[in-house]
Amino acid sequence: MRFCGAQPDDEREILAFPALGDSHLRLVEDDGLSLDYQQGGYTTVDVVMNAGREALTLTARRSHAGYALPYARLRVRLPAGEKR
Numbered sequence: 045m046r047f048c049g050a051q052p053d054d055e056r057e058i059l060a061f062p063a064l065g066d067s068h069l070r071l072v073e074d075d076g077l078s079l080d081y082q083q084g085g086y087t088t089v090d091v092v093m094n095a096g097r098e099a100l101t102l103t104a105r106r107s108h109a110g111y112a113l114p115y116a117r118l119r120v121r122l123p124a125g126e127k128r
Contacts, residue, residue, distance in 0.1 A: 100128035
């Protein structure tokens with residue numbers, strides 16, 4: 045942590061607003077300080093949401109792993125009342 049009162053950077057949250065069909069998101073993470081991303085020092089996480097009338101599926105996978113992520117999981121938040 046870099047300043048007084050800082051919170052640990054150990055989680056990511058995705059706010060998902062599903063509509064029928066497929067949605068795609070690519071998270072790109074690096075250290076935020078250096079130029080290491082220019083030599084592959086970054087990680088991408090591809091998130092795909094498939095929303096049907098009865099079911100909702102969300103998958104996430106790393107497509108490039110050149111940076112150690114500071115978190116081990118993604119939290120997904122859906123709108124209140126979403127029942128799929």
